[in-house]
Structure formats: C-alpha cells, structure tokens
Amino acid sequence: MSHGHGHGISPAEAATSNSGKHVNKLWIAAGLGLVTFVLQVTVGFFTSSLALLSDSAHVFTDIFGIFMALAAILVAQRAARRPDRTFGMYRTEVFAALANAILLFAVAGWVLYEAASRFSDPPEVPGLPVAIVAVVGLAMNVIAFLMLRSGAKESINIRGAYLEVMADMIGSIGVLVSGLVTLAFGWRYADPVIGVAIGLFVLPRAFNLGRHAVRILLQQAPDRIDVTSILEKINTLPGVVDAHDLHVWTLTSGMEVASVHVTAASDADPTTVLAATQTLLAEVFELEHATVQVELQGSDGKCTELAW
Structure with a gap:
C-alpha cells in the first residue's frame, strides 16, 4: 500500500499570497472609510437624509468588515503552529466573510424598513449638502474599490470587504442622485426611493457571499x-x-x-x-x-x- 500527496503552494505561502499581500490596502481602505463615515453621519443627522444615513450604515459595516478581514489575516499568519492545528487558523477568513454577509443583510433590512416608514410622510431634505458629501464619499469608495479589486479574485476574505466597498460606492452614487434630484426638483420622495434601491442592491450580493462561505464551512x-x-x-x-x-x-x-x-x-x-x-x-x-x-x-x- 502506497501513500503520497502532491504539494503546490504551502498553507503559509497561500495565506501570504492570497490575503496577506493585501493588508496595507485594507488598512488604507479602512482609513478612507472612517473619513467617509464621520462625514456622512454628521451631515445625515443635520439634514435628516435617509440616503446619507443608510449609506453611512453601509460604510460602518464596510469598516467593521475590513477590520474583521484584517484580524482574520493576522490570526492566520501569526497563529502558533501546534500539533492540534493541523490546518492552521486559515478558516478564520471564511468566518469573517460570513460575518460580513450577515452584517450586509442586517443593514439592508434596516434601510428597507426605515424607507418604508418614510414614504407616508417624507421629510424635506436639503439637496446641496447631501450631494457634496456624496461626491466626497464616492471618491473615497472608488479609491478603495480599485485597491481591493485584484485581491477579491484571490481571497473570499478580501472579496467580502470588496463587496462592501462596492455597495458603498453604488450607495454614494445613489445619494448623489438623490441630492441632485432634490436640489433641482424638490422631490421629497427621492431620498427614501434611493434608500430602497441601495438596500435591494446589497441583498443578492450579501446572499452570494454568505452562500460561498457556508459551502466552505460545510466542506462541500x-x-x-x-x-x-x-x-x-x-x-x-x-x-x-x-x-x-x-x-x-x-x-x-x-x-x-x-x-x-x-x-x-x-x-x-x-x-x-x-x-x-x-x-x-x-x-x-x-x-x-x-x-x-x-x-x-x-x-x-x-x-x-x-x-x-
């Protein structure tokens, strides 16, 4: 009876090449997200803009998700090699991706609920500050999106952060449209409509990310x-x-x-x-x-x- 196994890239090298090499990009993306989050929350509360507040919620999950992704990478790379950890701690990346998917579901649900309650009596939202903040947020998200795009093809962990940044980028575009429509036409329904659109955009992407993570955890x-x-x-x-x-x-x-x-x-x-x-x-x-x-x-x- 003969045994053998072929070796390609080692587990340590795989973690470094697939996720670890994107650590610096994740830190930068987290910093950009923090700036956007503070700006959107501040202006959102002062203007009562659901579009801004819903997008700031996405940005928060984006930041939280990126920090989870970073923690998973660092744990996987620095976990002590012990006899009982025959595969290391690399599966923590998959748990982080699943947690990101759950967060995205929760935020999308909150946005849809809040938007539905506003359709009966939409508040008056000033368009100019909303549009300005949306432009700033869009610029931050585009930078983070481009930085994480290559890593999303290699790591499910990076993909989770990438999808959240993409959702935020689409959200910023929606907020910008809401602000411009409100500014030009004074249509009060623009804000809740965009909020619903953002929530519906996020849901299928969160589902796909969570499904992929569950498949890995079930060892399919x-x-x-x-x-x-x-x-x-x-x-x-x-x-x-x-x-x-x-x-x-x-x-x-x-x-x-x-x-x-x-x-x-x-x-x-x-x-x-x-x-x-x-x-x-x-x-x-x-x-x-x-x-x-x-x-x-x-x-x-x-x-x-x-x-x-």
Missing part, C-alpha cells in the same frame, strides 16, 4: 470541481482498477484540498499509479495538495469502506 466541493469527473478520469489511468473515498474541499481561498483511495491492479506498480493520479489531479483539476492512497487489488491492506 468547490463550485468549479466536478467530483464525478475526477473519479471517472482516475479510473481511466493505466493500472487503476477503482477509485473511491474521494473528498474535495476548500480550506480557505486559494487552498483547495483533496484525498482519494485508488485500487491498483495486482501486477501494477503502485508508485507509477500514485504519480499518475497526483499528476492528473494537479494538471487537470488544479488540486495540487492531494493525498492519494494506493492499494493493490486483492491485498490485505485494502481500506475498509466507511458507512459515512
């Missing part, structure tokens, strides 16, 4: 992986009789892991079968960290099939 196979196809292709390799007990899961963004048992023909070379299986997983399915156990057909070392 990544969306891109066809588990049946993996088994079929392993079974076509020379010397392979059967592939079974296949598991594919995501530890955190950029760290996909697999394990599989392969039964080789009694006259096959286990080392050759092992190498072929590892090559297939790495080159065809991009599963570079895969543990493969090879068992000879008819040998006493064949694994016991588990009921679960």
Whole structure:
C-alpha cells in the first residue's frame, strides 16, 4: 500500500499570497472609510437624509468588515503552529466573510424598513449638502474599490470587504442622485426611493457571499470541481482498477484540498499509479495538495469502506 500527496503552494505561502499581500490596502481602505463615515453621519443627522444615513450604515459595516478581514489575516499568519492545528487558523477568513454577509443583510433590512416608514410622510431634505458629501464619499469608495479589486479574485476574505466597498460606492452614487434630484426638483420622495434601491442592491450580493462561505464551512466541493469527473478520469489511468473515498474541499481561498483511495491492479506498480493520479489531479483539476492512497487489488491492506 502506497501513500503520497502532491504539494503546490504551502498553507503559509497561500495565506501570504492570497490575503496577506493585501493588508496595507485594507488598512488604507479602512482609513478612507472612517473619513467617509464621520462625514456622512454628521451631515445625515443635520439634514435628516435617509440616503446619507443608510449609506453611512453601509460604510460602518464596510469598516467593521475590513477590520474583521484584517484580524482574520493576522490570526492566520501569526497563529502558533501546534500539533492540534493541523490546518492552521486559515478558516478564520471564511468566518469573517460570513460575518460580513450577515452584517450586509442586517443593514439592508434596516434601510428597507426605515424607507418604508418614510414614504407616508417624507421629510424635506436639503439637496446641496447631501450631494457634496456624496461626491466626497464616492471618491473615497472608488479609491478603495480599485485597491481591493485584484485581491477579491484571490481571497473570499478580501472579496467580502470588496463587496462592501462596492455597495458603498453604488450607495454614494445613489445619494448623489438623490441630492441632485432634490436640489433641482424638490422631490421629497427621492431620498427614501434611493434608500430602497441601495438596500435591494446589497441583498443578492450579501446572499452570494454568505452562500460561498457556508459551502466552505460545510466542506462541500468547490463550485468549479466536478467530483464525478475526477473519479471517472482516475479510473481511466493505466493500472487503476477503482477509485473511491474521494473528498474535495476548500480550506480557505486559494487552498483547495483533496484525498482519494485508488485500487491498483495486482501486477501494477503502485508508485507509477500514485504519480499518475497526483499528476492528473494537479494538471487537470488544479488540486495540487492531494493525498492519494494506493492499494493493490486483492491485498490485505485494502481500506475498509466507511458507512459515512
């Protein structure tokens, strides 16, 4: 019976390359968010603008989410290597992303509730200060959005912060439109209408982020992986009789892991079968960290099939 696993990027390197390299950008984005938040809350209370206050709530979750993302990265990078932490602390990034999704849901719900209550008697909101603050907030969000865009493709943790910044950017555009419409036409419904639009924009994005995080926490196979196809292709390799007990899961963004048992023909070379299986997983399915156990057909070392 032969064992082996292919190694691509190491867990420590994965954390550094996927999330850790964006730490400075996250700090800058958090600073920009703080400036925007203070400005929007101050002007929002003085003008009674729901659009501004709802956008400031988004900015708050943005800042909070970024700090959670930073904390998750730092914990993952600095967690002491202990025998019982066989995968380190990288899963904290996924918990941070899930928390961000929950926050986005809560804020969107509050905005929709508050907007609905204002439709019966919308307050008079001055358009000029709202528009000015919206321009400032939009500029801050655009800078943060551009900084985090590349990291969102590599890390679910960064993606959570990125989505919140994107929502804030769209919110700033909405607030700007609200301010300009109020300033030009004096239409009092512009503010609650924009508030509803912002809430509806955020909800599906929060759902997708939360769904992806839950899939990882439940150790489901990544969306891109066809588990049946993996088994079929392993079974076509020379010397392979059967592939079974296949598991594919995501530890955190950029760290996909697999394990599989392969039964080789009694006259096959286990080392050759092992190498072929590892090559297939790495080159065809991009599963570079895969543990493969090879068992000879008819040998006493064949694994016991588990009921679960």
